[in-house]
Amino acid sequence: MKIKGLRWWIVGLIMLGTIFNYLARSSLSVAAPTLTEKLQLTTQQYSYVVAAFQAAYTVMQPIAGLILDWVGLKIGFALFAVGWAVANMLHxxxxxxxxxxxxxxxxxxxxxxxxxAGMKTISQWFPARERSVATGWLNSGTSVGSMLAPPLVVFCIITFNWQTAFAVTGAIALIWVALWLAFYHAPKDHPNLSEQERHLILDGQEASKQETGARPSWRHILGERRFWGIGIPRLLAEPAWQTFSFWIPLYLVSVRHMDLKEIAMFGWLPFLAADLGCVVGGYLAPYFMKRFKVSLITSRKLVVVTGALLMVGPACIGLAESPYTAIALFCVGGFAHQAISGALFTLASDVFGQHEVATATGLTGMLGWIGGLSFSLVVGALATTIGYNPLFFCLLVFDLLGAVIVWRMVAGEPAAEGDIGRHAEPAEA
Structure with missing residues (x-):
């Protein structure tokens, strides 16, 4: 049976996996106030725990991308998902x-x-003009997972114990593994893909980005100026998301004096706003193309600039007298960051071929997580001495600098939509 709009069902499947991925990783921050009491953790020790995740994630991203490019999405991604389910339960x-x-x-x-894995899927399944929208929906899974974590984890802690919270948020990913293995196939092999949609996907992709069978090369990718034009802004943007993901509950408890139940009631709101940022950011690029008659690559860069300007929200948290105003400003920051993040992810799928997009995404992700890891250690070391407010202001500075870099270093405007990325020129010095 042929399924109409199958590519959107595929991105929905990847989005569901992203939700479960971020539900697992966000469990720690929600449980942090309980763990600091039960395991007698200091703020510094908690930052080391956060850093352990960040360091492993940072190192593994390019390796994971290389594995996925070599062995393929279906089996490779399923193995990684089983791994994170088990690892989370071990907490x-x-x-x-x-x-x-x-x-x-x-x-x-x-x-x-x-x-x-997500960007490799989008690169294969979507024509260029739809990639930013698909990426927005994919990226929204990060916010949904983070949004679901506070009420679910708090419920498990209050009803059972903190160990149950990690068991539940880890085991749920195994449901997704079964769905993935049952329903995912590459476009060329999928029995439910109509010929009309297959042609729409292939005709809308760049000839230089068709799957070639060639093995990706780290050396080639790292030698690309455009790689650094995406990678450096990701390094500068990721500290914001790491701060929101790992430090908001502790900030609300230690600075705004909220309790666990209040965090369950309000701690998910920044991630709801981030969810909107994913989706709205995805639609902004085609809007800019239509409204201002700019090219696809320029439209992505305009989204990055828009998000960077909105990061003034979390920079002003120190001026907020009410904890609810502080949460509202976190919401602005969540919206802004996810718009930036989606645009940078999509740029990687625009300028790198299908045989190397997972590897390129992994390498840019590694740079991003180096930034996130470094900043989390700074937060752990300085939050109790200089306070959080100067650190939140740094997030605005980082993203504004990232917007300048992506504008200058990612060049190459396509002559036509079906030719995106094929004739990319180096940026002027």
């Missing part, structure tokens, strides 16, 4: 910050495949 056996850090590192190693 319940932690007895100290050291053992928690070990299990957190295992989670980072296995969860690192999510975006290399």
């Amino acid at each position: 319940g056996f932690s007895t100290s910050w050291q053992s928690l850090a070990v299990f957190r590192g295992l989670l980072g190693l296995t969860e690192a495949a999510i975006f290399p």
Whole structure:
């Protein structure tokens, strides 16, 4: 049976995997106030646990991308998903910050495949003009997963214990693995893909981006100026998301004096706003193309600029007297960051071929997580001395600088939609 609009069902399947991925990783931040009490963790020790995940995730992203480009999406992604489900459940056996850090590192190693796999799927399944929208929906899974974590984790902790919270948020990913293995196939092999949609996908892709069978090369990708034009802005943007994901609950408890139930009620709102940023950011690029008659690549860069300007929201959190105003400003930051993130992910699928897009996404992701890891350690070291407010202001500065870099270093405007990326020229010095 042929399924109409099958490509959107495929991105929905990837989005569901992203939700479960981020539900697992966000469980720690929600449980952090409980863990700091039960395991007697200091803020510094908690930052080391966070860093263990970030370091493992950082190192593994390009390796995961390379594995996915070599062995293929279906089996490779399923193995990574089983790995992160098991790793998250193991958190319940932690007895100290050291053992928690070990299990957190295992989670980072296995969860690192999510975006290399997602962008490889979008590169294969979507014509160029639809990629930003598809990426927006894919990226929205990060926010939905983070949004679901506070009420679910708090419910498990209050009803059962903190160990149950990690068991539940990990095991649920196994449901997705079964769905993935049952329903995913590449476009050329999918029995439910109509010929009309197959032609729409292939005709809308760049000739230079068709799957060639060639093996990706780290050396070639790292030698591309456009890679650094995407990678450096990701390094500068990721600290914002790492801060929102890992530090909001502790900030609300230690600075705004909210309790666990209030976090369950309000802690998910920044991630709902981030969800909107994913979707709206995805539609902004085609809007800019239509409204301002700009090319596809320029439209992506305009989305990055728009998001960077909106990061003034979290920069002003220190001026907020009410904790609810602070949460509202976190919401602005979540919206802004996810718009930036989606545009940078899509740019990678625009300028790299299908045989190397997972590897390129993994490498840019590694740079992003180097930025996130470094900044989390800074937060852990300085939050109790200089406070959070100067650190939140840094997030605005980082993204404004990233917007300048992506504008200058990612060049190459397509002569026509079906020719995107084929005639890319180096940016002027």
